[in-house]
Amino acid sequence: RESAHDFGLAAGQASDLYQKIIIPKDSTISIAFQWASPYEISNGQVGAESDLDIYLYNADKSNFVASSTDTNIGHDPVEFLTYTTASDSESDTFYLHVRYMAGKEAPTRLKYVLFGPGLLDFSRPEKLYVAESAEGLVIRHTKNDELMTEGQAVIVIKDPEDRFVIKDLANFTIKNNLEGKFYITVFEQDVLLKDIWFIPAGFSPVVVTSGELLMIAEDAENTQTYIAEYGTQSSTVFGHANALGAIAVGAMSYQQAPLFNNSLFIESFSSAGGTPILYDRQGALLSTPKYHLNPAFIALDDIDTTFFPAVSEELDTDGNELPNFKGTSAAAPNAAAVAALVLQKYPYLRPIQVKQVMMQGTIDLAEPVNASNDPILDFNPCATDTTFGWGTGCGLIQADKILEAVENLPIDVDFGDFDSSDCIDEIDKAKLLAAFRLNLIDSVYDLNGDGKLDESDLAVMDNLLLSNAACS
Numbered sequence: 001r002e003s004a005h006d007f008g009l010a011a012g013q014a015s016d017l018y019q020k021i022i023i024p025k026d027s028t029i030s031i032a033f034q035w036a037s038p039y040e041i042s043n044g045q046v047g048a049e050s051d052l053d054i055y056l057y058n059a060d061k062s063n064f065v066a067s068s069t070d071t072n073i074g075h076d077p078v079e080f081l082t083y084t085t086a087s088d089s090e091s092d093t094f095y096l097h098v099r100y101m102a103g104k105e106a107p108t109r110l111k112y113v114l115f116g117p118g119l120l121d122f123s124r125p126e127k128l129y130v131a132e133s134a135e136g137l138v139i140r141h142t143k144n145d146e147l148m149t150e151g152q153a154v155i156v157i158k159d160p161e162d163r164f165v166i167k168d169l170a171n172f173t174i175k176n177n178l179e180g181k182f183y184i185t186v187f188e189q190d191v192l193l194k195d196i197w198f199i200p201a202g203f204s205p206v207v208v209t210s211g212e213l214l215m216i217a218e219d220a221e222n223t224q225t226y227i228a229e230y231g232t233q234s235s236t237v238f239g240h241a242n243a244l245g246a247i248a249v250g251a252m253s254y255q256q257a258p259l260f261n262n263s264l265f266i267e268s269f270s271s272a273g274g275t276p277i278l279y280d281r282q283g284a285l286l287s288t289p290k291y292h293l294n295p296a297f298i299a300l301d302d303i304d305t306t307f308f309p310a311v312s313e314e315l316d317t318d319g320n321e322l323p324n325f326k327g328t329s330a331a332a333p334n335a336a337a338v339a340a341l342v343l344q345k346y347p348y349l350r351p352i353q354v355k356q357v358m359m360q361g362t363i364d365l366a367e368p369v370n371a372s373n374d375p376i377l378d379f380n381p382c383a384t385d386t387t388f389g390w391g392t393g394c395g396l397i398q399a400d401k402i403l404e405a406v407e408n409l410p411i412d413v414d415f416g417d418f419d420s421s422d423c424i425d426e427i428d429k430a431k432l433l434a435a436f437r438l439n440l441i442d443s444v445y446d447l448n449g450d451g452k453l454d455e456s457d458l459a460v461m462d463n464l465l466l467s468n469a470a471c472s
Contacts, residue, residue: 004017004097004098004099005017005106008230010230011230018061018095019096019229020093020095021056021093021227022092022225022228023083024085024089024092024222024223024224024225025087026084026089027225028082028085028117029083029084030080030081031054031079031081031096031112032078032112032238033054033078033111034077035077035109035110035111036077036110037107039076040074046283047073047074047076048076048077049104050106052072052077052098052099052101053067053068053079053098053101054098054112055067055096056083056094056096058094059093059094059095061095064097065094066083077107092222096112109278111235111275113236116225117223119206119214119223121223123203124215125199126143126197126198127143127196128142128148129196130176130182130193130196137176148198150200150201151198151200151203152169152170152198152199152205153168153196153199154168154196154197154199155184155194156195156197156213157191164207164209165207166207167184167186169184169193169196172184181193197213202217203215203217204218210268211265211366211368212268234272234274237271237272237295241271241294241295242273242292244292246292248294248296248393249296249298249299249328249331250271250299250391251269251298251299251302251328252264252270252331253301253302254301257300258363264365266368267302270298270328270331270391272391273293273390273391274374275291276375289375293381295393296393296394297362297393298365298393298397299334299396299397301325301327301328301330302325305325305330307323308323308325335358338399339354342358342399345403346406346463347459347463348416348448350415356381356409357406358402358405359382359393359394360381360382360383360401361397361399361402361405362383362398362401363395364392364395366392368389408468409468415469416460416461417469418431419431423470424465424471426465428464429458429461436453436454445457
């Protein structure tokens with residue numbers, strides 16, 4: 001009873017059992033594929049109810065070059081495929097094929113995440129601005145204030161379907177209003193010319209899913225792996241990063257941050273949230289999917305580091321002869337450093353409170369292209385002047401705003417309030433001291449959550465007496 005997944009029909013198009021993927025030569029890709037079915041690891045008893053296999057076919061679909069064909073029924077609904085293209089590959093076109101092999105029925109909810117190289121041979125464009133002159137409106141270089149005399153002046157806007165598109169200003173009439181602001185009319189609406197980018201001759205503009213504009217040399221070879229057909233732009237956070245107790249951190253280059261470029265674009269590889277939790281811990285299907293707020297926020301990456309043994313043009317992204325460290329694996333430690341400073345000052349904070357104040361101590365960022373079927377929240381976990389997005393979370397963390405958010409935390413009367421007075425006072429400290437001297441093991445007195453009662457819990461109590469949880 002084998003059958004194949006129809007990518008074409010699923011996308012509302014003609015039937016097509018193959019999905020085109022572009023993989024440049026001398027590149028390694030991985031595909032993590034999952035589907036809606038219980039996991040064996042949920043309790044060691046329940047496992048997948050269906051068996052699916054994945055295949056990667058060559059350009060003419062005559063043969064598959066890689067596959068993952070585990071027996072899934074009773075185990076985990078996961079297939080993982082890795083493939084490396086040859087340095088002399090004649091074609092960069094491949095096709096993914098998904099086949100249902102056995103089980104109760106073919107699942108209707110499938111998801112995979114494609115890991116591969118992004119654009120390597122690219123440059124970031126310089127900014128331009130519009131100014132008035134005796135000859136009328138002109139475009140000047142922000143860097144040296146000279147007139148733009150060659151190349152393209154382009155902007156990035158969203159079309160009516162919420163996709164980023166590039167527009168060349170040469171094709172539009174620029175208008176100014178009495179406030180000295182400049183607009184063009186596109187998609188029957190006036191668009192403010194906020195960020196204008198210079199694309200010199202010999203380069204082509206490319207906009208990535210984050211909304212950031214890059215330049216690619218016209219004679220450069222393709223170095224990017226991407227899904228060329230039936231792409232869903234859907235969530236990519238999965239596994240432990242999507243767990244309820246996790247604080248998933250997205251990445252943004254410092255070069256895009258305030259005081260630098262100030263474009264506020266996150267990295268194109270930063271994962272998007274919104275992946276639903278469909279089953280409970282016992283492997284039973286939930287009546288309503290659950291969504292965890294990950295990524296919670298964004299932290300900076302692309303910073304100088306001494307980690308790498310040598311400097312290369314690829315690693316030195318800002319040209320200062322020091323290697324830069326890019327990736328969410330670079331952003332997460334920066335966020336952890338801020339969390340450590342917050343806990344140093346307020347050691348009584350619980351993990352959920354640390355996540356709460358860090359989400360409320362941010363600034364808004366440019367949200368990437370909306371993913372298909374993004375869940376809509378009925379509340380805002382961020383500060384009142386920021387909005388949660390599944391690409392950027394609550395935005396870029398700011399240490400000063402996070403510390404301010406701690407001051408506004410509501411009192412947690414279940415933490416350290418041993419005399420039920422709805423606040424923390426010296427009586428609570430006395431009770432904690434008594435528990436410490438009597439060597440009690442009741443977890444209610446374990447204020448720092450390390451599984452034991454010692455001087456560190458007394459230090460937390462001292463901080464509680466200085467916090468907004470203290471009795472007035």
